[in-house]
Structures are given as C-alpha cells and as structure tokens.
Amino acid sequence: MTQRLTRREALAAGGAVALGALAGCSEAGDEPRFWDDPPSLDVGSVPSEFDAPVPERPRLVPVDVEPRVTAAFADRVDRLLAPLPEPLTAETLPNGEVREQIGRERTAAREALRESDASLPPLKAAERYATARDYAATAVGTWAGVTVEGDPEAVAADVGTVRRRAADALETLPGSAADPLAGAAVYGPIERWYDESQRRTLVGGNAGPGGRANPLRTGESVGDVERIQSYVEAGRYLRDRYRASLADPVPVAEPLRREAERLGTEIGDRLRELHGEGTDRIRSTPGDEAFFDERPLARDAPSVSLLSTALYRTFEDLRFDPVPVDDYEPDHPATALTRTALARARFRGLDAVASRIEDGETMFPANAAAVGEARNAAVESAASLAGSGNPLARWLATEFLPLFEEPDGALGASEPSVRQIAEAYTEYRWIETVTREARTVAESVAAAFDS
Known part of the structure; x- marks a missing residue:
C-alpha cells in the first residue's frame, strides 16, 4: 500500500496527474481486449442443471408465526381485493393501461399470498405478506382513482399515521435479546424496514396518494403505504413474540453500537488507503484500478469485470447504508452492525479478487467441468x-444466497453464449469468495463480543 501512495504522490508532483490520465486513456484504447480472442470452451458440455440445491434461507428469528396471525394477514389481502370487479373488462374500464395495472397487481398479490406458507422463516413470511398487501393495495388504489365513488385515501391508513407508527416501533428497537449476535440478526432486518420507510418511502410531499392526477401513480402510492403498515404490524408482532421467548434477556444496543464502530473504523481505514490522501468523498468509489498496483490483464477479462461489478454493488449500498465511517454515528445499532458487517465482507472479497487479478488470473473456466465445480464450491x-x-x-447468508439466481438462470437458458457462461462462472467464484470472507467477519465479531 505504501508503494501505491508513493506513486500517487509522485504523479501529483509537477502536475503529472493530468498527463498520466491522458496517457492512461491512450493506452486503454490500444489495450488488447480479452473477448477479441477468448480461450475455447466446449459450450455443449457445460451443465445446465445441478444436483446441489441452493441452500434455504436460514431462520433468524427463533419463533414461529401463529396461524391466527398468518390468517389475519391473508384476510387483509382478500379484503383489499374485494371491491375489484372480476373479470375486469374493457367495457367496465376502457383505459387499457390502467386496466392492465389493476389486473397485474391483483394477480401478483394472489401469487405472493400463495407463496407465504407456514414453512417460510418468520422474516421472509413477513416480507411476503407485505409484498402481497402492497400489490393488492396498488390494484384497489388504482381502481379507486378512476371510479367516481372511489377514494384512494380510504384504502390504507394515511401517510402521517403510518410514518408515526413506524417511528414509534423503531424507537423500541433494538430490544433485549439472548445475546448481541442474536439481537443483530433478529432486530437488524426489522429496524431496516422502518428506517428505509422513513428515509425513502414515506418522505416528501408526494409520499401519499392525495392530490395525484395519474391513477397509476396513485395506486402505487397506496401500495407503498400499505406495505409499510404491514411491516409495522409484523415487526411489532415478531419483536414481542421473540422477547417473550427469552429466558434470560440482555440489553444489546451498546455492544452492537461498539462493534459496528470497530468494523466501521476498519472500512474507513481501507477507504482512505484506496482513495489516497485528501479525499472528501470517502464513500465514493475509487475505481477498480485502486485495488492493485499493476493490472496484467485486459480490462474486459472476466475477473476484472467481476471486480467492477462487485465494486459497484458495494459502493451503491455504502452510499446510503448506516456504516459508521469517520464521524458518522448511525441511529439504529442492529442495522448498523449488520450492514457494516456486510460491507466489511464485501471489501475483503474485493481485495481477494484484486489479488487474483494481480496474479494474472482471468477467471475464465478451464473447461466445462470447472463451471459445475465452481458452483459446487459456492x-x-x-x-x-x-x-x-x-x-x-446466518444473516449475512441471507444477503448472498439470492446471488445464485442470475448465474443459475443463465446456465439454465437455452444455448447460453461463452460469455454468459464465463460470467456465471465468475459469479460462482464471487459467491464462494465473499461467503468465505463473511464467515471471517462474523467470527471476528463473535470474538469481540466474547472478549
């Protein structure tokens, strides 16, 4: 790292930064491209189906959702959809775009409701019910926006009420837990439901359906409010049920805050190394070139493309996530620890990929069998x-398990291209890498709590 900083200082001397940038652009234009002459690969032998299933999403809240509660959420969806004519014909509603949205959202609500079965982990079930209620409220809110007797503002609670309920629920978190690690996993996702609703969904003068002229936007606004209300109800229920299950509860807010700050300090130190001295936008991406002193591979080599993609994901979340870098102090410690641990795992994964690039690894599969082997390892x-x-x-696993969907889908498609196969292969390599680094981060947090 000292070598990298010294190089930057040398370039800065005498105004050489601008010259270096111009030279870099010229060199990039003349640089050989990996995909101009890629290695050969027997595409027909690459597996499209696999024996090893993607692991199930782990349970984070160690309590079940009672049947009466699941029935109440399902009943809410049914009651929301009740006013909609079925079938909804062009004679009843001539506007095709509005009619299409109502039909699409109604169908999606019913599908989400069917998927919200008792086998789902509690947090996932809560998310499915919130999604179903969002779709249903969007459908009926759109319908209410185009009928004379309809009132979109009567479909769901008003924005101010839901905003206040979310804020009140958030004030009670994190509650007591079996231990700090359990508290982070249980309360982190619930805090995030409410935190995101306050910062993104229920903000501004246009947050509610009132005064909107476009019935499509009116319906979507009603759906947003209903989704947050569903999260409020589910979060309160899971919070209370979890607390009631504890034999020896302990307060966890301060331990979570301290550990988030420790990880945040590590991230801040790494960001300053990547950016160099004097940056005032430490959460902005430094570019993939900052991760290595020399890049012996073409810019479009699969491994370099993987680094760029993973870098984008990391910094897109880092811009808004409550990661305590520098003087920033997050308000909600469970969310802060989970999101900071996620960022730390990703940065470790980025460094691991960059190291392989410096070693000259393109991450192009050596043969067709290597693709299946990479998936098995992931x-x-x-x-x-x-x-x-x-x-x-386990919470970190819930963030990475969805990454299997895209490469599995690409390989399962008919006649994937060599490039699609290579991208799937690198994604499997990333999953293996970042989940390994996530275990290291989680173990370090556990050790810190035990010390």
Missing part, C-alpha cells in the same frame, strides 16, 4: 455460512 461455502451457529453469519 454452494458449499454458502451452506456453511447459512448453517452457522453464529446468528450474524
């Missing part, structure tokens, strides 16, 4: 994270 690593006894590790 599944094994993700399963280890999801099955960990460490609740924070």
